[in-house]
Amino acid sequence: MRLTWREVWHSFWRTPLLSSLSIIMIAFSLYSVGLFGLVATNFRHTLSDLAERVEVVAFMLRGTPIETITLASEDIEAFPEVLSVNYVSEDEALARARVELVEFREAYEDLATNPLPASLEIRLRPQFRNAAQARTVAERLRAFGFVDDVRFGQDWVERLDRIRNLAGIVGLVIGAAFGLVAIVIIGVTIRMTVLHRAREISIMRLVGATNAFVRRPFLIEGTLRGVLGGALALGMSFASYRLFASGMGLSGESFVFFTPSQAGLIVGFGLLLGLIGSLISVGRHLRHV
Amino acid sequence: MRLTWREVWHSFWRTPLLSSLSIIMIAFSLYSVGLFGLVATNFRHTLSDLAERVEVVAFMLRGTPIETITLASEDIEAFPEVLSVNYVSEDEALARARVELVEFREAYEDLATNPLPASLEIRLRPQFRNAAQARTVAERLRAFGFVDDVRFGQDWVERLDRIRNLAGIVGLVIGAAFGLVAIVIIGVTIRMTVLHRAREISIMRLVGATNAFVRRPFLIEGTLRGVLGGALALGMSFASYRLFASGMGLSGESFVFFTPSQAGLIVGFGLLLGLIGSLISVGRHLRHV
Amino acid sequence: MIRFTHVSKTFPNGTGALRDLSFHIPRGQFVFLTGHSGAGKSTILSLLYAHDRPSSGEVKISGYTVGALRASEVPKLRRRLGVIFQDFRLLEHRTAEENVAFALEVTGARRDTISPRTMRALTRVGLAGKARAYPKELSGGEQQRVAIARAIVNDPPIVLADEPTGNLDERARNGVFQLLKDIHAGGTVVIMATHDMDLVRDTPYRIVELREGELVYDSAVDEADDTP
């Protein structure tokens, strides 16, 4: 065992160029994956910002007494899907319309009577922010006698759903593509190392080394390179993240880095890639030496 | 010269594995650049869809005679920045409001008099669709006597400008990063080839080959690999494009591939990368053999 | 110990290197393998260390049948052999000492014995002073002696030597030959391919001569014929 480690150490330092280059290559490929992961994470983050806006609005019949509304509000707040209920009176609605809908500002200014109804704005809990749940809540609201109409921006909610699905699929596809690139690069690197040492390997076997003996240092070396490459990729991702965040003036809240377990995953992924790559290429090549 | 080509041919077929692997690696790296290029192109495409919506709206004083408006429309259409002018009467404005602003449908239904003004909607030519130009046109419109107010969604236009700039910067940065990865990979590939043939090179020089003689086949080989890799990357990009387009049900109009000259650029980029990579690594290595 | 039975070897490119070769080498013999360049001497040795397999016929060595060897048995056979290759085959990235030690490490020898045994082998070939040199820092003859030290370091029961004196001057050559004789005196089978007629002339050892892959002279057989 000690011999194997000496072997790994020696083979690293006897071809420092080749060894560091292959680590850099692994790092670059995992860096690609990492960069995409960061973009994906932050895209998801932004989406959940948007998703917070998913709300159901219940317009009320004119003249509904305020007590009825207060009671109903409490009932609605008790729904498991509901995060909060906000009452918007007729006057508030008009005030808002004047501010938000600039084109109609003058029109509203001329009005003698307020044409806008009062409403309850209901925000859903995060896990219920999708089209199906919003529809369920809307149906339940329609059952209240004083409710004239319910809207939940169905289009908007459904579009959000679609974007979310698409983002997931694109993320998976691109992630897988980059992962493949990384595996190919690692395999090639190790294959080249094996080729580079073909003569040495054949001599070892002529002297009586078993396949396992010859293979072991390659596997350890591949794994080590994978780990080092993964760590390097993590470092580069972090540097990019900091650079981008400070360059764009984004705060740590709206633009996040990997969690420790995600960071561990990248390094672990490097380890796995290194091991798999070396297993495949050493195994295949040894048959031909 | 003929000898050099034989040399290239031989060295390719004597290490078919190494040669094809390095081509695949070049292809993968250029494919990364290509994929990003496609996304960038289509993002820009989408943005220009959005930009088409940039329009300037001039609200008119109540009771402006239709003849005045028709004459003015013709004047405005003659502005160099203007693509088209569309007249929206008071009645049309109300009808639209009823359709588009669902929340207020009932409110408008109850109205005795129409509170909405007539307007001219002015669309700008593509090259003038930005905040500065829209403001210029707006100023000019304000000069007309019958114009009450002019809006051009300043916020929206400015935000679009910002997105466009950001997209450009992100595109450049990521593109450059991937380009760097590609150069590193190509350099490493060729460096490994040189290492792999170090003994051969040293023998050639012992027999009296000049540096130029030894270097030439490597340069040609590197360039060829670059071109082949570029072509392969182009093919893979096209396959991805077709797959994605058909999978997402996107038409060729809203989701475009590279123009022939862009495609040529990718292959040319491959050539350049191959040449530069081999120049650097052969040059550097030959000093040590 | 070693038996060739109607062995032929034809390489993939069509060269017939050995033709219908049969001979037996019992325990404890010293055999010279002679013949012109390209006669098939190295090919015979490469069959013995299972680098090549016979095209037809049977090669037996220390109980193993080379043609039928399983992959896992090849290293076992090789550990029982000490091979001196015609082109040395030293590991470029290891010093002379490490090259020799390697042959011990591979067999799983006890760590604390490796260093003294390695130095003893290097001393026997007169290279203790060059232990730390890398192959490319050694002269041709010095490389050859490292290869010899590696072959004998784990006291194998059989030593195959392919032209072990080709790069040596007279004194070193006699030293190496004496070394092989000493090893043989300890009971080891030694098969030595050589062109060196000075060594072969008047030798008490068995001589096997090849020509174009055929056995044309075997002192063991011919002497037996001579006796009435």
Next chain:
Amino acid sequence: MIRFTHVSKTFPNGTGALRDLSFHIPRGQFVFLTGHSGAGKSTILSLLYAHDRPSSGEVKISGYTVGALRASEVPKLRRRLGVIFQDFRLLEHRTAEENVAFALEVTGARRDTISPRTMRALTRVGLAGKARAYPKELSGGEQQRVAIARAIVNDPPIVLADEPTGNLDERARNGVFQLLKDIHAGGTVVIMATHDMDLVRDTPYRIVELREGELVYDSAVDEADDTP
């Protein structure tokens, strides 16, 4: 033609391979370079083909001063030499024929002359039949003869031969020696490092003997001393 003036060579690892060596080889001489293994024979040759540079002193060969050679002059010098390396140094991925042809191609020889000249050289070393074989398909002696063919194919004015007969049987060795004598008879300087005392004994040619990097015997000088 060749002149060593107080040449010493110490390798980066501290080995002093040559010590204060001075001699002159005029046009048209045949010189044997002898000495024990590690005496410095290959080192002398590697100075001559500008692989190494002297640590001190001056090495002159066909008008070039090795220590002061510009990078662009090295190939020019090497094209005027035919070198037979002790370890052959054949291109693994080329056939025997291509290996020999390569030395011609490098010099920019006319294409239509390359093939016949290559075959003539291979025929001279008795290897015409193995022209299409790759080095690893050749026996040790055959590889050595390919290396010899490559060295002589472009009729160089100087041939440096490092142990060119180490892997050859008696007949092939005599053939190669005869070949070098023929080449020398055509006016070529031949410097041959060898351990082969059979060749050196009673030779009419000059003998230079080294010991530990020092010149201990030079037949040209000593004979001159002997004459009254």
